[in-house]
Structures are given as structure tokens and as C-alpha cells.
Amino acid sequence: MSDIPDATELLAIARSTLLDSLLPRVPEELRYDALMIANVMAIAAREHTAGDAAMQAEVVRLAALLKEQCEPRAGAELISARIELNRRLAAHIRAGAFDDRDRAVLLDHLAQTAAGELAVSNPRALET
């Protein structure tokens, strides 16, 4: 930890300033824009805090689903591995490879992936 506010902290204070000080004075026709900006700041803060843990876990699950070896990766390598593995998984799904066998494992993986993304984009959607 640093004694200088990090990105998450800056976004949090900027967002509460927007909502508490600016929003009451925002004209009605710009209110929706202001609320969208507040939402974007909350998403960006959660994404920054979450880091790449969810993506790491997703790539491990993807490799298992595709029965491949999985080496530890980070940064750009992690992102490109995720893109490549998802591309292959999508092609297998379309071809029917998960219709019966491995269907439950696939659904668990997809549910966990969506939950990871929702935890950043819209945590409230996970409550219902």
C-alpha cells in the first residue's frame, strides 16, 4: 500500500463528489448522463481492485475443459491465452462437443465466468 491514493481510491472519491455535490445541480436532461458516469466509475474501480485473479482462474478452467496443459501466465500473455482458448472452446461448443458429455462441467465454467464478470460490471445482478 502506498500513502498516495491509488486509482480505486481516486475513483471512489470522484464518484461520491459527482453524486453528492454535482448531481443535485445537474439539469434534468443531463441527469441520465451523470448517473451513467457514476456507474462507469464504479465499474472501473471494481475492475482495478479485482485485478486479473478472475481471468487467471478462467484460463485454468478453459485449459482443463479443452484438456490442455496450463502454464502460469500474466499480462498480455494471459489475455492472448484467454482469447485463444475461448476461440477453441466456442468452436467445440458449436460443433456439439459439449451436448452430452462434459455438459455440466461446461455450464459450471460458463456460470463462474459470468459471475466473475458480473462481480465487476453489475454485482447486484448476482443477488437475484
Add this chain to the structure above:
Amino acid sequence: MNLDAADTRARLESFLRAAAGADAVHIRHLHRLSGGAVQENWALDADMAGGTQPGPHQWVLRTDAAARVAASLGRSDEFKILQFAHAARLHAPEPLWLCRDLAVTGREFFVMQRLPGIASGHRITRDTALVPDRARLACELAENLARLHSIHPPQSKLAFLATMRARDNIAHYRQYLDQLTAAHPTLEWGLRWCEVHAPDREETTFIHRDYRTGNYLVHEGRLAGVLDWEFAAFGNPLEDVGWIFAKCWRFAGKALPAGGIAEPADFLVPYQRASGRTVTPEALVYWQVMAHIRWAIIALQQAQRHLSGVERSLELALTGRIVAELEHEIVGLTR
């Protein structure tokens, strides 16, 4: 786009004068209505002297937003659909004049009747005072949809409409996913599930394809209008039923499957009675899965409009973040 600039306003007045054969036209008021990332709607209040429409009027001017969705029809086709739907008494606003001359505002537009009421899905699903009798509203929506679904192809006035049955939808969405750089395994799973569970035989009728809370007007608690006909097609009528039931269109009323306003039976009983069709629970789930896939595809297209730079927009960018929510529903519905 600002239609209210003095020179645009003057050209609009000339257009209206010629269209209505009026002696004089004065636009009293012109302002953009909220909502509509795909289309812009402008409230247009005008005083007309002489011609076919003398007197004060409250109209809507509808035009393309900069960011069009690929699947949506152009304004001239939508104008024809409105003419047809208004004549068929489907609660469509009456279309008045279409303008294809780009010299007037820079884009195609049409002018239509402004119906009274509130469309906001958030308000309709939250504010019980707006809809004191929710079952009655669901019944009116269901009976109107059944009337819409009583129209079968071919229709000479709607010859330009595409036919989109279950397998057509699947092929269409796959074709779009194939154009993207990143793969979307959950959408692929949903599409594969829809392919495996596709109905053997399908009825084909006129369908609205955006018949949902947020796209109809409620006035004094009653159904007062159906908006946004730009996605209309021929297809399986149950697609419209799945769409209005889909969780993504329930707004604040997540626990009320029929459009976030009513229980399933409040909609399904009158729909089945009026249409003579049976909506099985399996069909209802099937078309809800398809609804979430379709909305996810549109959300991806809207995000793409932003990312590609065609239309930089906060709303379009944020729409891309809806996809995870839709994928979450697709997994839940197909387990």
C-alpha cells in the same frame, strides 16, 4: 444532431407546409425526447393554418441516431410498417409524412402522431400508481399481441420484411459472432442449445420483435400505444412472447415475469384465449433463451459502434457491459 437550429427549423416548417398543403406553419416547440440510442425522437408542436391538418398539433419526429443497429429497418420501411399497423388497429401511432430529402435535416425522418402516456420501463414497473390494475394492462398487451399475430404472410404492403424463424435467428447470430475478434462461448452455448431444441414446425406470422415494457405507452393505467416498430419481421409469434417475458426487460419488477408488471397467467391466459395458440412452458423458456441471446448480440453491436469510433458514446460503451448479465441468464435457463 440539433434539429432546433434556426435554419433547420425553417426547412422543417417548409417541409410540413408542403406536406400538409398548409398556408402557414409555425413550429412552437421542438425538443429531443429521452431514450433511443438507435433512433432519435423529437417532440414537435406545430400550429398549422389551412391544409389537411389545420390547427395546433403535437407530433413526434423520428429519425436515425448516428448509431444505427444493423438489424433495424430504415425510416421509410418503418413508416410503411406504421401505416400497416395503424390501419390494423394495433395501437401504433399514426404516421403522417415521410421525408427522404436529406436537404431538410441531413437524415431521413418521418412525422407521426404523439400518443399520450408514459413509456419508461423503470417508472411503469416501479410506480404502482401508474398502473393500478396490472393484470388488466397485461391482458390488453396480450390481446393486442394476439391481434398482431393473427396477421400471416404474404402481405403485399409488407413484402420487404424478412422472415426470421428459430433457425434463421441462430444462423444470423452466428454469422455476426464470426465477424468479431473475440469468441463468446456462452452465446455459442445458448445458440447450440437453441439449435438442439429448435421446434420441428413453426407457425409464421407478423411479429414486432421489440414488444416489451419500455416500448409501450401507459396512459391512465391503460395501454395507449406501441412504439419502436423498426425490428418487425415475419417469424414465430412465440418469439414476441419470450421477449416480453425475458428477465432483461422486467426493469424494477424482476419477480413479475410478464414484462415486470404481472404474473405469467395474467398475460398467457388472455393471449392463449385470443390467439388460439398454446404457449407451453418449454416454448416459453426456449424463446426467453433466444431473447437473451438476441439482446446480447445487439449489445455487442452497440459496443462495437463505440469501439470502432463510428459513434463514440457513453451509453453505447456501457451497453457492452450488459452482456455478462445476459450470459448469466442464458446459463441459468439452459442448465
